[in-house]
Amino acid sequence: MGKPSIDHLRERAYGAVITADDSAYDEARKVHNAMIDRRPAVIVRCANAGDVITAVDFARENGLDLAVRGGGHCVPGFGTCDDGVVADLSAMRSVRVDPGSRTARAEGGATWADVNAATYAFGLATTGGIISTTGVGGLTLGGGIGYLSRGLGLSCDNLVSADVVTADGRFLVASEKEYDDLFWALRGGGGNFGVVTSFRFRLSPVRDIYGGPIFYDLEDARGVLHAYREVIADAPEQLGAFPAFQIAPPLPFIPPERHGRVHVATVTCWAGPLEEGERALRPFRDMAPVVAEHVGPMPYPALNTAFDGLVPPGLQHYWKANFVTELTDGAVAAHLEHAPGLPAVNSTVHIYPIDGACHRVPADATAFAYRDASFATVIAGMWPDPAANEANIAWVRDYYRDLAPLSEEGGYVNFMAGDDQGRIRANYKGNYDRLVEVKRAYDPGNLFHLNQNITP
Numbered sequence: 358m359g360k361p362s363i364d365h366l367r368e369r370a371y372g373a374v375i376t377a378d379d380s381a382y383d384e385a386r387k388v389h390n391a392m393i394d395r396r397p398a399v400i401v402r403c404a405n406a407g408d409v410i411t412a413v414d415f416a417r418e419n420g421l422d423l424a425v426r427g428g429g430h431c432v433p434g435f436g437t438c439d440d441g442v443v444a445d446l447s448a449m450r451s452v453r454v455d456p457g458s459r460t461a462r463a464e465g466g467a468t469w470a471d472v473n474a475a476t477y478a479f480g481l482a483t484t485g486g487i488i489s490t491t492g493v494g495g496l497t498l499g500g501g502i503g504y505l506s507r508g509l510g511l512s513c514d515n516l517v518s519a520d521v522v523t524a525d526g527r528f529l530v531a532s533e534k535e536y537d538d539l540f541w542a543l544r545g546g547g548g549n550f551g552v553v554t555s556f557r558f559r560l561s562p563v564r565d566i567y568g569g570p571i572f573y574d575l576e577d578a579r580g581v582l583h584a585y586r587e588v589i590a591d592a593p594e595q596l597g598a599f600p601a602f603q604i605a606p607p608l609p610f611i612p613p614e615r616h617g618r619v620h621v622a623t624v625t626c627w628a629g630p631l632e633e634g635e636r637a638l639r640p641f642r643d644m645a646p647v648v649a650e651h652v653g654p655m656p657y658p659a660l661n662t663a664f665d666g667l668v669p670p671g672l673q674h675y676w677k678a679n680f681v682t683e684l685t686d687g688a689v690a691a692h693l694e695h696a697p698g699l700p701a702v703n704s705t706v707h708i709y710p711i712d713g714a715c716h717r718v719p720a721d722a723t724a725f726a727y728r729d730a731s732f733a734t735v736i737a738g739m740w741p742d743p744a745a746n747e748a749n750i751a752w753v754r755d756y757y758r759d760l761a762p763l764s765e766e767g768g769y770v771n772f773m774a775g776d777d778q779g780r781i782r783a784n785y786k787g788n789y790d791r792l793v794e795v796k797r798a799y800d801p802g803n804l805f806h807l808n809q810n811i812t813p
């Protein structure tokens with residue numbers, strides 16, 4: 358690609374057009390996973406939907422790969438590429454709340470911190486991820502699991518409409534009423550169908566919550582997991598809570614002798630009336646002797662930012678994931694075998710409940726197919742030192758190898774690795790063929806192929 362065509366792109370785009378000749382290039386090409394080190398030909402830091410159209414047209418017309426970057430958190434690094442075009446939405450982060458219709462519009466590069474900060478003052482929220490720096494874009498398009506999903510459904514279940522730039526450069530507003538096939542596919546099908554420049558979400562009353570992490574001794578892990586699966590099955594839907602394996606970080610609420618040791622924990626979020634929080638969490642305090650906890654009333658955005666410090670930019674990431682319909686004794690045994698070997702304080706294993714409002718959406722009503730799953734498990738390997746890549750990746754793979762036969766074939770696309778492309782059909786089960794049809798209708802040339810790819 359010659360200089361004249363980059364000059365032409367610069368004339369057309371309002372946002373910055375960044376190439377290897379620019380001092381901003383090395384910073385601009387970074388994504389959250391530091392293991393990903395790619396060198397795009399050009400990064401278009403889109404300022405608006407018009408710039409997105411310009412970037413999409415430029416990639417298609419020049420036969421270049423196109424990567425779309427929302428929050429940049431995707432573990433396999435689909436938000437960047439070598440030698441192609443990056444449509445970088447990180448400057449498109451505004452959020453506008455309409456309290457009358459109880460909806461919010463978030464631009465395609467917004468993070469959950471942006472959304473929660475905007476909605477909190479209105480006493481409203483929607484399901485987002487548990488870390489505030491994760492992008493609304495990738496998370497919602499893959500499904501969206503978080504503290505509020507038992508009560509409010511997945512993030513994609515709260516999507517009312519989406520502004521989309523398609524592969525041919527058209528701008529469409531997709532909803533249940535218009536382009537309903539595209540709208541169906543966007544809710545779980547990932548970034549396969551176009552660039553979403555704006556998401557419109559339904560909001561629900563949530564302001565302050567009662568919750569936080571509770572740590573128990575690793576010796577009690579079997580009892581905690583067995584108790585958890587009983588408790589969560591009957592718990593009110595305003596209770597978001599998941600078990601985790603975690604090395605205790607050196608935080609003031611954790612006794613110093615526990616720092617650096619692997620623990621089992623539960624992370625809780627009661628979004629019902631605050632005065633009922635203490636009672637709602639009592640079963641969690643009874644699961645085993647509590648060795649440390651940081652639980653209490655707090656603004657929802659405070660819980661959403663509480664663990665950001667454990668996952669700063671610049672770590673190496675390698676993740677694996679599965680759904681389970683039941684957390685069987687066998688699966689618990691596999692966790693007990695591998696979790697004690699957690700190699701880094703940043704790494705974690707989470708078992709998120711998929712139930713309540715998530716189960717009330719029929720499996721074929723959105724692209725997210727695993728409505729019969731009870732839990733989404735993620736083995737999230739995250740560590741600072743590239744020299745330790747081999748050992749950390751091996752820990753994730755060994756863990757996954759023993760858990761996979763005790764799990765469903767498919768997993769949650771947003772928790773998967775780059776080497777999981779062979780599992781795409783399984784991830785979508787009965788919805789896969791319809792996803793292929795929608796892909797053929799909106800992206801027959803597979804311009805949007807840097808994702809867990811549904812091939813036309």
Ligand SMILES: Cc1cc2nc3c(=O)[nH]c(=O)nc-3n(C[C@H](O)[C@H](O)[C@H](O)COP(=O)(O)OP(=O)(O)OC[C@H]3O[C@@H](n4cnc5c(N)ncnc54)[C@H](O)[C@@H]3O)c2cc1C
Pocket residue numbers: 388389424425426427428429430431432434435436446465466485486487488490491492493494495496497498499500501502503547548551552553554668771772807808809
């Ligand atoms: C620290 C951390 C915590 C996480 N916590 C959660 C969690 O609690 N719940 C959960 O469900 N997931 C969670 N995830 C997984 C997360 O959903 C995925 O990593 C997701 O891909 C992140 O989206 P992003 O926009 O930040 O990423 P990006 O890397 O920017 O994008 C990911 C994919 O989505 C596409 N994409 C992004 N934005 C758009 C857009 N506007 N239009 C079209 N395509 C787009 C990209 O092309 C790419 O294929 C977490 C990930 C990390 C690293």
